[in-house]
Amino acid sequence: MPDPRVQQLIDQLGETEFVEVKNWLGGLAERDEQARLAKEIIALANSGGGYVILGFTDDEGQGHQPIEPQQNEATGFTQDNISAAVHRYCTPAIQCGVELYRQADGDIDHPVIQVPAANRVPVFAARQSPDNRTLTNGTVYVRRPGGNSEPCRTQDDWERLLERLVHSRQDELMNAIRNVLNPDHEFAPAAEEEAFDNWVETSRTARNEVLADLPDGHPLRLQDGHYEVAFSINPFQEPDIAELNRNLAQNRPRHSGWAPFVCLHSNGMAPRPMGDVIQAWLVGEEERDRDPFYSDFWRLSASGDGYLARAMQEDEPDFGANLAPRPYRPGFDWELPIYRMTEMLKLIEWLGLNYASAESAFQLRVTYHGMNGRRLTLHRLRYMMPRGAMAHQESISSEISGHIGEIALNTEEMIQSLLRPVFAQFDFADLPRQLVENIVQDVVGFRQ
Known part of the structure; x- marks a missing residue:
């Protein structure tokens, strides 16, 4: 009007x-x-x-x-x-x-x-x-x-x-502060929660389809362990899919050398339009010997929904090779989840500020697979953290919700809320707030 x-x-x-x-x-x-x-x-x-x-x-x-x-x-x-x-x-x-x-x-x-x-x-x-x-x-x-x-x-x-x-x-x-002290609405009403769950299941199905030709146990299936992140932003402006793809490839925030939603354009790895969804699997059509630790599968919809499945960096053969004694294997690093989830939160913020508004709500869910028997470990000696606490279940999930405009102000609090329940599954380990604050600042201050 x-x-x-x-x-x-x-x-x-x-x-x-x-x-x-x-x-x-x-x-x-x-x-x-x-x-x-x-x-x-x-x-x-x-x-x-x-x-x-x-x-x-x-x-x-x-x-x-x-x-x-x-x-x-x-x-x-x-x-x-x-x-x-x-x-x-x-x-x-x-x-x-x-x-x-x-x-x-x-x-x-x-x-x-x-x-x-x-x-x-x-x-x-x-x-x-x-x-x-x-x-x-x-x-x-x-x-x-x-x-x-x-x-x-x-x-x-x-x-x-x-x-x-x-x-x-x-x-x-x-x-x-008002939203924390006196919330006046649900971030994810039942209908939206159902739609979010459907998005996650649809994305898992899409990933299973690209893996269908691989034999059971193939490294690209990431059966030993991987994590998936799903998010939704609402309301979202639903941009043209071509413009969204171009903007993502050229302008998405990069806080590391391998940030979420990597766009590659060689050997058949380029993102593809699938209706109102951009989908990418960073494995070439004939490239079945691809390093599994660089074989991300991701999807982004014009409706503000995202999904990423990625290998556990802790499972790389040379992970922590410079340390003595070597990190626990299979392990779960104290630092890496904080780093990766901060990157994802800043990507959500970037999408929201480009295609929604500061008042738009978001929800973010992370699920770690292949966790039973993993132990807390470290890949560098910057922090002296206790090692060896073990997880006792196959999958661990956690999620948070909030408003786009709150991310910059409350990044540390959001990451703490998201990951503290995850670390607690390792024999009740407590995630130190100072560790979160330090690594969040590392992410935000990253320069390529």
Whole structure:
């Protein structure tokens, strides 16, 4: 439904600190025009959000007259094209919406791009524009009174920006505390929980199908041990599957050399479209001698559901080979689960901020298979942790839920809540909070 506030803006058109008026920008066919749009989006986001209204003359002195679009200009402002421009020129990328509006006495459909406010860190230009003038790599742009988008230069510019970001973080923190002390809703009502369970079972079935031709006991079946992670984000914007795949391959967060949802494109390992699901098995069509520890199977749906099955790194032949005595085998490392689940949580956060909102709920479930008889161990000597406690059941599961906007504030608490019950199955071992905090900071601070 049309937003009456936006309709009023377009009927009484004028540039302000929160409204930018542009011509058709060539339908975003050229990189220079994409950079021009990105500059306005960056400036608006850093100034509290706003709108870019397209299809009018830029000269405010003449009253912003509507312009008839040339061929293909009007069709260039799709959600995918706008997202592509944002992901190319803005960091961190933000999710902008677009809708068509007509002036009350007009007959032209004008794209109106809604730009959300930057709510945790400033938005920067991610690269230089092709003309070397419109955008400068690493620059923060802001809106000035009167409607100009310019680099953040003066002390007043920075004070206003930082004050707004600090207030935003305070609001997030207070909301997170309120949700903990006084939850007012279920994160996963029964219908959603059933849908989540169905997603997990469907994903397991899909994995069994790609394994069907392998003989029983083949290393790629990971029968000695593996873990699976499933998550769901709701509500989710359901992006075009091609745009989701492109964004995942190019922009997903990487906090290690082998982050979750790895995208490879050689020997038949590229992700494949399966309806509204992206599916990948990192094993080539004729590559049955693939190293099982790099044979991830994963799925990601346009509805915000994800699934990953991965080998236990602790089962690698050279795991802890530099230590004496060698780590327990089969083992369960104190550090690795914290590292991997933090990576997954940050991926969920990235997906939520790109295709949902800070208020969207998520749930995350991890299940470790092949656990009976495994012992707690260490693969390096950074921490002095007790070793040898044993698990006594074949599978161990745990799950958490929360809001996307709470992840950055409560990462350590969420990881502690997710993994403490897992470690407790090793003869009642207690997961130290300080260990979690240290490793989470290692993940967040990782640089390739």
